[in-house]
Amino acid sequence: MSSKTSAIETPQAIRGTQDIFGPDAEAFGFVVETFERVRKLYRFRRVEMPVFEKTAVFSRSLGETTDVVSKEMYSFEDRGGESLTLRPEFTAGLARAYLTNGWQQYAPVKLATHGPLFRYERPQKGRYRQFHQIDAEIVGAAEPQADVELLVLADQLLKELGIADGVTLQLNTLGDAPSREAWRVALIDYFRAHRAELSEDSQDRLERNPLRILDSKDPRDKPFTADAPKIDNYLSAEAQDFFGRVTAGLDAAGVAWTRAPALVRGLDYYRHTAFEFVTDRLGAQGTVLGGGRYDGLIEALGGPHTPAVGWAAGIERLAMLVGEKGEARAYVIVVAENAEQEVAALRLVSQFRRAGVCAEIVATGSPRKRFDRAKKLNPAALVSLDVRDGAPTRSLRVLEAGFAAADRVSAVFDAFVAEQQ
RNA sequence: GCGAUCGUAGCUCAGUUGGUUAGAGCGCCGGUUUGUGGUACCGGAGGUCGAGGGUUCGAACCCCUUCGAUCGCCCCA
Numbered sequence: 001m002s003s004k005t006s007a008i009e010t011p012q013a014i015r016g017t018q019d020i021f022g023p024d025a026e027a028f029g030f031v032v033e034t035f036e037r038v039r040k041l042y043r044f045r046r047v048e049m050p051v052f053e054k055t056a057v058f059s060r061s062l063g064e065t066t067d068v069v070s071k072e073m074y075s076f077e078d079r080g081g082e083s084l085t086l087r088p089e090f091t092a093g094l095a096r097a098y099l100t101n102g103w104q105q106y107a108p109v110k111l112a113t114h115g116p117l118f119r120y121e122r123p124q125k126g127r128y129r130q131f132h133q134i135d136a137e138i139v140g141a142a143e144p145q146a147d148v149e150l151l152v153l154a155d156q157l158l159k160e161l162g163i164a165d166g167v168t169l170q171l172n173t174l175g176d177a178p179s180r181e182a183w184r185v186a187l188i189d190y191f192r193a194h195r196a197e198l199s200e201d202s203q204d205r206l207e208r209n210p211l212r213i214l215d216s217k218d219p220r221d222k223p224f225t226a227d228a229p230k231i232d233n234y235l236s237a238e239a240q241d242f243f244g245r246v247t248a249g250l251d252a253a254g255v256a257w258t259r260a261p262a263l264v265r266g267l268d269y270y271r272h273t274a275f276e277f278v279t280d281r282l283g284a285q286g287t288v289l290g291g292g293r294y295d296g297l298i299e300a301l302g303g304p305h306t307p308a309v310g311w312a313a314g315i316e317r318l319a320m321l322v323g324e325k326g327e328a329r330a331y332v333i334v335v336a337e338n339a340e341q342e343v344a345a346l347r348l349v350s351q352f353r354r355a356g357v358c359a360e361i362v363a364t365g366s367p368r369k370r371f372d373r374a375k376k377l378n379p380a381a382l383v384s385l386d387v388r389d390g391a392p393t394r395s396l397r398v399l400e401a402g403f404a405a406a407d408r409v410s411a412v413f414d415a416f417v418a419e420q421q
Numbered sequence: 422g423c424g425a426u427c428g429u430a431g432c433u434c435a436g437u438u439g440g441u442u443a444g445a446g447c448g449c450c451g452g453u454u455u456g457u458g459g460u461a462c463c464g465g466a467g468g469u470c471g472a473g474g475g476u477u478c479g480a481a482c483c484c485c486u487u488c489g490a491u492c493g494c495c496c497c498a
Binding site: 012013015066067068071072089117119121122123124125126127131132133134135201212217218265267276282284285288289290291312313314315316317318338365366368369371372373374375376378384390395397 | 422423442450451452455456457458459460469471488489491492493494495496
């Protein structure tokens, strides 16, 4: 890519987007593949949904005052003049799909999906404008067992990804609608009395999203958040019982959790169970997986009352915890050390691949350096095709005895030699 | 949206108080050596020092603007 005096300017990538390659891309793929595997163990069904929806799908379900809706959505008019939005999350679109496709017939349904999401935010570590999540939801299930199943799934996923160490499950309940509302009113009353002493951010939150004051990091807010009204005092008997059955289920399934009374969710549709799997290894973006119950969402989209629970996890964040993953190593490399052998090398390498052996060919560049280059790729076996004294020579060298595909490699090689006689 | 740090070859970086044709290692390409060998030596390609403007006799270095990255705030997964 030497552009010297080229007058053409290369367009740059959009801010907050990423091009993922090599070991990082392998880690990304590992997260998705592990999710797919585990999700099948729990019999969650795969869904694919559009990347964009009518704007109302998100504005109605997330809440007009949330930051996501008020300032972070990628919204635009299409050529027909309709306001559309690139999905900032999965749940709203999934609820819409549930309604417009009549998935009530399958209820309760366990659903899983993954893909890109878009939010106009300031990029930083673990936060992008196009980011990716895996997502699991149970729609049409009112029982606490659904919450438990989802949480156990999440727990197993993190364990199978090998990143469960240092990740803790923070659990809270926001109560049912009356509990949540009573608590909310009490919080507003309480914080309003101290309004002038709160941070500017929290004064603002008081109007828009009072629950959020509870997890403010501002030291000026700390003295007040400690003594703020507790959800436990506003929980109805039903809500209390519900939460008790969730925690009992987690204990029975052997999932560790800690109560986080200040844990709230940013989006309006959450009820009852709220949770986050949190790590301290990702700096400010410590939430690795989060979600909760959203019994009110489907009604907000004009559907019948439909209880549901779900969670989402950022693939980039999970991939960062996973670390770099090695790429597939070639079991065998075929080297054409002589121009005359290039065609034969091409034939042999495709025979290896058809036999299911991961293989690579080296047949370009200086013939004298090809063998060295092949060896640097560190294969388990190396086939050299050359011409000595006018006669073709073929050798198979095993550099690592007893590797996985060893038998197949020698079988394919022997057949090739026989064929060339 | 706010604050801070940063931006030199493909990669990791050096570049002294602003001073002649901007460097190293690795990688890449080629030659010699080796000839069953991942060696050693030599050579080469590749940079308008993120971009634009300014100060100056002179800017990679100082100033402004802009783009991008990183780290906080905010938000959230």
